[in-house]
Each structure stands twice: as structure tokens, then as C-alpha cells.
Amino acid sequence: MTDQTAVLRDVRRGMIPAHIYNDSETFALEKERLFGRAWLFVAHESEIPAPGDYVVRRVLEDSFIVTRDESGEIRAHFNMCLHRGMQVCRAEMGNASHFRCPYHGWSYRNDGRIVGLPFHQDAYGGEAGFRRKGQRLLPAPNLATYNGMIFISLDPDAPPLEDFLGDFRFYLDYYTRQSPSGIELRGPQRWRIKANWKIGAENFAGDMYHTPQTHTSVVEIGLFREPKAEKRKDGATYWAGNGGGTTYKLPPGDLDERLRYVGYPQEMIDRMKAAWSPQQSQVIGRDGFMISAASLFPNLSLVHNWPRVADSEAVLPFISIRQWQPISENETEVLSWFAVDAEAPEEFKALSYKAYLMCFGSTGMFEQDDVENWVSLTNTAAGSMARRLLLNSRMGLLEDGVQVSPTLTPDEFAGPGTARTGYSEYNQRELLNRWADHLERPQPRAATVEVGTGHGPDSCDAEPAGTDTAPRRSEGDPKETRS
Numbered sequence: 001m002t003d004q005t006a007v008l009r010d011v012r013r014g015m016i017p018a019h020i021y022n023d024s025e026t027f028a029l030e031k032e033r034l035f036g037r038a039w040l041f042v043a044h045e046s047e048i049p050a051p052g053d054y055v056v057r058r059v060l061e062d063s064f065i066v067t068r069d070e071s072g073e074i075r076a077h078f079n080m081c082l083h084r085g086m087q088v089c090r091a092e093m094g095n096a097s098h099f100r101c102p103y104h105g106w107s108y109r110n111d112g113r114i115v116g117l118p119f120h121q122d123a124y125g126g127e128a129g130f131r132r133k134g135q136r137l138l139p140a141p142n143l144a145t146y147n148g149m150i151f152i153s154l155d156p157d158a159p160p161l162e163d164f165l166g167d168f169r170f171y172l173d174y175y176t177r178q179s180p181s182g183i184e185l186r187g188p189q190r191w192r193i194k195a196n197w198k199i200g201a202e203n204f205a206g207d208m209y210h211t212p213q214t215h216t217s218v219v220e221i222g223l224f225r226e227p228k229a230e231k232r233k234d235g236a237t238y239w240a241g242n243g244g245g246t247t248y249k250l251p252p253g254d255l256d257e258r259l260r261y262v263g264y265p266q267e268m269i270d271r272m273k274a275a276w277s278p279q280q281s282q283v284i285g286r287d288g289f290m291i292s293a294a295s296l297f298p299n300l301s302l303v304h305n306w307p308r309v310a311d312s313e314a315v316l317p318f319i320s321i322r323q324w325q326p327i328s329e330n331e332t333e334v335l336s337w338f339a340v341d342a343e344a345p346e347e348f349k350a351l352s353y354k355a356y357l358m359c360f361g362s363t364g365m366f367e368q369d370d371v372e373n374w375v376s377l378t379n380t381a382a383g384s385m386a387r388r389l390l391l392n393s394r395m396g397l398l399e400d401g402v403q404v405s406p407t408l409t410p411d412e413f414a415g416p417g418t419a420r421t422g423y424s425e426y427n428q429r430e431l432l433n434r435w436a437d438h439l440e441r442p443q444p445r446a447a448t449v450e451v452g453t454g455h456g457p458d459s460c461d462a463e464p465a466g467t468d469t470a471p472r473r474s475e476g477d478p479k480e481t482r483s
Helices: 007-012 024-034 120-125 161-165 168-176 196-208 216-220 229-236 254-262 266-275 278-284 346-359 366-382 425-439
Strands: 014-017 042-046 053-059 064-068 075-079 094-095 098-100 108-111 114-115 142-146 149-153 185-194 236-241 243-249 289-296 300-305 320-328 331-341 390-393 420-421
Touching: 007 014, 007 425, 024 094, 024 320, 024 425, 042 053, 042 064, 042 142, 042 185, 042 320, 042 390, 075 142, 075 149, 094 289, 098 114, 120 229, 142 161, 161 168, 168 236, 168 243, 168 278, 168 300, 185 320, 185 366, 196 289, 196 300, 196 320, 196 331, 196 425, 216 266, 229 243, 236 425, 243 425, 254 278, 278 289, 320 346, 331 346, 346 366
Parallel strands: none
Antiparallel strands: 014 390, 042 149, 053 064, 053 094, 064 075, 098 108, 108 114, 142 149, 185 331, 236 243, 236 420, 243 289, 289 300, 300 320, 320 331
């Protein structure tokens, strides 16, 4: 494998080796060192509201059954039978008290414990040959939630989720906690694009610079009212913890006026004011910055926009959560959810969903514009010439490192982290710096689990993992559990 030292050094100074957007060796390292240890979004609690509800989600090649067991606890089971490795659950979603492997009929409760092993006595001599008691589907090494968002990590030594999120929790609340009831999701839509997964994450993290060119047609047809695309530089970009994003600068007004300006009805505004901290309200009400697109490292993005509806001047806001799921170095599966405040009026939910479909999702106008760029970039990065080229990702810096635009002060921007107005690539650099940090650290070999004997780490008579210790709690959500 090629020595990555020079690649990572160039990335850290903002000069990006073009081939990292289509390189099999780089992707192999990402799978092992990045996706093998980071916290990754897999589902939302609203997708599995009742005992027995489940969805099947992937972390690269690993399939997980994310389910709510009969006691109401959320679990994530590796979707592989303990016998011959058949995928236990082949439906994408549903409700089941048990999962039965179609190969040899081994069955498991939805808390993961094995309950059915055909001809146990005849085939194995009972417990003396295969110790059934205490065996369970392999759980995700770590599971935690924040505001109903379910994350897993394949690293048993991963830091607590709240530490991984850091100050980005402050901004995540704008998308996921507009009322005490949180959000509900619809979807996901899923489709594949012939593009590298990093490009979408970078784009949503802070690329306001592409809007006037890539999305010119969206502005020209009047879909997007204010601010005009060429005025994106009046908004701020921010980075905090493991995530960052963009904002729009709103016209003068107080918090209520500015939230009404982007289309929220007063009853929703009242709930937002009760759900958000005074500091969160100040970012919009005092400073005039409305949260828009963002990315959480490594591959989760969010978007908040407010297009025009019909032929009026009225706009309607929507929120989308999206994940860039790598398939290979040059292909990505996009998962796109519509998110809305669970307490929003039904009419608002319906119209907001239409606004989402118009802009994003597999047929959205913004989506089509973006994907054309990303596919072209990925294709061009595959050749030998790309290995000679270092892309300049130093926007916002002079050659000597001096900032073009100063960092906003707390009196100008109430949120945590660092924020700046004007065009820049600070956020893209932050995202890739974290990428480099992961790629330079080898991942320790994971312990193996021995099935059906008394020697494996899970071969015990205890209850399933997570039930014998007090749950660790995340700020904003008291339901965090560890698998």
C-alpha cells in the first residue's frame, strides 16, 4: 500500500491530492480506520416507535438490525446468524418479536437472544455440544442516542457520543429539537451516485461558494426568495466540535419576525422558543443568522431551507437529514430523510414534505445540480494526471496563513465554535483534518467472539449487553444506552 504520509501532510495544509476522491487504497484505509471507529447515524427513534419495530441499516458492508425490543430498549444487532452466517433479517423494515434465519431455522428474540435451535439435542448433544444459553446476535460495539437520533460505533473504545458531537450539539438542536417532542422522519429515499462519499459531506459542511454558479437556474426561476444566491457571503459559516455548517443572513427583526420570515407558523415558533436555550435563540433573533446546511463528521449532513410555494411570495421551510454511505471509492449510496417537528400541524407537515421533494431527494432540483458536479469530480480524479495535482482548498487564507475575514466575536455570533462571514473553506479543511487524523492511526484488531462455547466474551449466562449496567445519558436525550 502507498505511504499516505505525504498525502495527509498536504491535506493538513489545505492542498488536497486530487486522487483521494477516487482511490482504492485510500478507501481501504477509510473503511478500517475511519468507519471502524467513528460514531455513525443509523436511524431515528421515530422509525421504530413500538416494541418489535425494526429497520435494517448498513455501515459499509456490515448490516445491522436496529430494533426496539419488547421492553422498549433500542438495540442494534449484527445481521448474521450465529450458525452459518446467513443474513437473519432480509426485510428493510417491519415489526417482529423474533427473527428466524431462513437457512437452518435458528431463531432469535428481538433482544438478540437465541431461542430456537432445531434438533439441538440430536445435532449437538444439547448444551454439552453447543452452549445455547447466553448466546445472542452480535451487538454493535457501541450504541447511543441524541435527540432521538440513533448512532453506533464499531469501536468498543469509542468516546461517549456526546463527547464526539461536542459543541455541534448546539446546532444539531435546530434541526432535531423544535419542540419537546423532537422530530419525526419520513423515508429514507435511497439511491446511488457514481461519486466519492467525501464530496457531499464537504459540500454541505460549508460550500456557500458554489451556489451562485451551480444553482443559478434555481434562483432564476424564483424558487428561492431571499437572500439571493450571490448574497450567500453575507451569511456565516461555523465549525464546532465534529461538525459545522452554513447560515443565511436574515433581514432586520426579532426572533419571531425572523422565524415567520422563513415560513414558520406562530404556534411552532412558540414551541421553538421554549425548546431552545437563550443562546440558541440569540443566533437567529439577535444576530440574524438562520441555520441552513451542515455536516457532522464523517458522513451525516443536514439541510434547512425555505423555498417559495406555488406562485406566491410565501415560503415554506423543510428539514432533511442525509447520509453519504460509501459503496466504493467511486460510488455512494445516498439516504435522504424528510424531518419535521412531531408537534407541527398536519397541514404544515404535508406542505413541508412537498417543499423537500421539490428541492432535495432523488428528484430535487438542488440535488440534480449537485450530483452532476460530484460525478464529474470523481471521474476526473481516477486518472494518472490527478495524482500530479494538488487542489487548492485554502479559500479564506492568504498565502502566509492570515485570515481574509476575521472570526466573529461572541457579540456578533452567539453560538459556540468559530464563525466567519464571507466565502471560505475553513469547514472543508476542518472536515478533512479529522479525516487525516483517523487515517494516520491504525485501528487495533478487534476481539473475536466464539459462538456456542464458554470461551467467547459473550458466552455467558448474563442478560443481553446493555441491561446489566446503568445507561450513560446524552445531553438532550435521557434514553442513551450502551450495547
